[in-house]
Amino acid sequence: xxxxxxxxxxxxxxxxxxxxxxxxxxxxxxxxxxxxxxxxxxxxxxxxxxxxxxxxxxxxxxxxxxxxxxxxxxxxxxxxxxxxxxxxxxxxxxxxxxxxxxxxxxxxxxxxxxxxxxxxxxxxxxxxxxxxxxxxxxxxxxxxxxxxxxxxxxxxxxxxxxxxxxxxxxxxxxxxxxxxxxxxxxxxxxxxxxxxxxxxxxxxxxxxxxxxxxxxxxxxxxxxxxxxxxxxxxxxxxxxxxxxxxxxxxxxxxxxxxxxxxxxxxxxxxxxxxxxxxxxxxxxxxxxxxxxxxxxxxxxxxxxxxxxxxxxxxxxx
Numbered sequence: 001x002x003x004x005x006x007x008x009x010x011x012x013x014x015x016x017x018x019x020x021x022x023x024x025x026x027x028x029x030x031x032x033x034x035x036x037x038x039x040x041x042x043x044x045x046x047x048x049x050x051x052x053x054x055x056x057x058x059x060x061x062x063x064x065x066x067x068x069x070x071x072x073x074x075x076x077x078x079x080x081x082x083x084x085x086x087x088x089x090x091x092x093x094x095x096x097x098x099x100x101x102x103x104x105x106x107x108x109x110x111x112x113x114x115x116x117x118x119x120x121x122x123x124x125x126x127x128x129x130x131x132x133x134x135x136x137x138x139x140x141x142x143x144x145x146x147x148x149x150x151x152x153x154x155x156x157x158x159x160x161x162x163x164x165x166x167x168x169x170x171x172x173x174x175x176x177x178x179x180x181x182x183x184x185x186x187x188x189x190x191x192x193x194x195x196x197x198x199x200x201x202x203x204x205x206x207x208x209x210x211x212x213x214x215x216x217x218x219x220x221x222x223x224x225x226x227x228x229x230x231x232x233x234x235x236x237x238x239x240x241x242x243x244x245x246x247x248x249x250x251x252x253x254x255x256x257x258x259x260x261x262x263x264x265x266x267x268x269x270x271x272x273x274x275x276x277x278x279x280x281x282x283x284x285x286x287x288x289x290x291x292x293x294x295x296x297x298x299x300x301x302x303x304x305x306x307x308x309x310x311x312x313x314x315x316x317x
Contacts, residue, residue, distance in 0.1 A: 044259040045317045046300070049283035053094025053311040055303060060089055060097070062305045064183070065114035065239060066290040071124035075151050076292070081305065082110040082132060087162060090151045093294075093301065095311045098151050102162040103128070105170070106144045110134070113185035113239050113290070116148065117192065124148040128168075129185030131196055136179045143171040143185070143194060145214055169214035176220050180206065183289070184240040184251065187212075188269060196221060197251070200235040204228035207273055225273035229258045241292040241300075250300050252291040257282040257300065257314065283312035 055063060055078075062081040069075040075098065078089045086106040090098040110132025118124050130142040146168040171194070184197035192212035197205050205228065208221035228234030231253060240251040249272060251258045258277035262269065282288060285304035293300055299315040 044257070044278035044280040046257075046259075046280040047315045047317055049281055049302070049312040049314045051283060051310050052301075052313040053096070055091065055095040055097075055307075055309045055311060057089065057091070057095075057097040058307075059087075059100065060091075060309075061307050063303050063309060064112055064289045064305060065129070065185070066292045066301060066303055067114045067116035067126070067241065068292050068295045068301070069116050069124060069148060069151075070118035070189075070244070070295060071148060072151055073295075076301065077114055077116055077126050077148075078290070078303070079108075079111050079114055079128065081112065081289075082108065084108055084111075086111075088126065088128075088146075088149070088165065090149070093311070093313070095303075095309075098153055099149070099155060100160075100162040101149045101165045103144060103146055103165050104167045106130075106146070106168045107142075109138070109142075112183040115185055115187035115241065117187050117189055119192065127185065127187050127194070129182070129196065131182040131185060133179060133181040136181065139179065140172050140174055140218065141182075141196075143173070143210065144168040145171070145212075170216070171210065171212075171214045171219065173210055173219040173221050175208065176223060180208075183238045186240055186242050186249065188242055189244055189246050191269070193269075195224075197237050197240065198235065199237050201233045202235075204235045205237055206235075209270075224270055227273060227277070229253065229256075229277045230279050231256060238289045239291050243293045243297040244295065245297055248293075248297070250291055250293060251277065252282060252288055252302065254285075254288050256280065257291055257302065280314065282314060283310065285310065285312065 064081040074092045086103040086108045088101045112132040113129045115127040128144040147166040183199045186195040194210040196208045207225045236253045249260045260275045262272045282302040286306040291302045302312045303309045
């Protein structure tokens with residue numbers, strides 16, 4: 001844990017100083033590997049961040065992912081990084097803790113990101129990415145899917161033992177080309193397709209796709225694309241989400257937020273990887289590791305790994 005935190009701090013300093021030294025003009029690497037100018041760093045259409053609250057939980061010491069419930073009003077699902085148990089935390093939009101659940105049948109080797117979806121039958125599920133591989137030692141990674149627990153806001157959120165979720169389903173996978181470290185998990189709101197985006201100090205982002213098949217057969221992830229965000233390094237992603245309408249993707253690194261948008265006439269979601277990420281501010285998050293769209297998709301919410309992390313809301317213009 002200490003070495004991992006040192007690595008994060010080092011990356012944060014490199015990224016922050018590099019972008020500061022270049023003002024708002026950071027380099028961009030296209031999917032074909034060609035060097036680009038500042039076109040990719042145009043500002044996304046978001047307002048300035050509003051500090052809406054604080055994570056008021058002694059248990060959330062290293063929050064690494066956040067996702068908005070699609071079935072329960074003002075409920076967000078959060079988890080800690082490696083070092084915690086297989087625990088799922090519910091908070092509201094200002095950071096108040098609403099409850100804790102142990103994910104039955106799951107292990108937290110290195111949980112890095114989370115998504116919340118509503119399937120075609122109307123059932124809400126939480127999808128958790130055990131995808132961290134900071135030491136490049138893990139050949140097999142895992143994704144867990146579990147029925148979303150019901151939050152009772154009248155129940156005292158602290159001082160009670162965690163409740164148990166329904167049994168989790170597991171999707172095990174490996175990469176086709178090399179061992180990868182990843183901290184970004186995305187789930188398409190309609191198809192249920194799962195995307196895992198890599199994190200690297202030396203390379204642009206690689207995008208891998210998984211089928212939503214939790215039958216127990218290990219999958220080989222399919223590489224879909226490469227792209228860089230307008231930052232240095234250009235592949236140091238730490239979290240993300242797909243908008244409820246499937247038209248946008250929000251991503252973050254330790255400093256900025258980025259948004260990609262599907263071309264207006266496209267009916268193929270994977271065309272989104274050909275677009276240029278647009279940068280915007282997510283506030284002073286410290287070690288920024290988590291970002292998600294609000295249920296309406298008209299804003300994003302962002303937190304960091306710090307204890308008592310500020311909660312930032314960034315509305316779309």
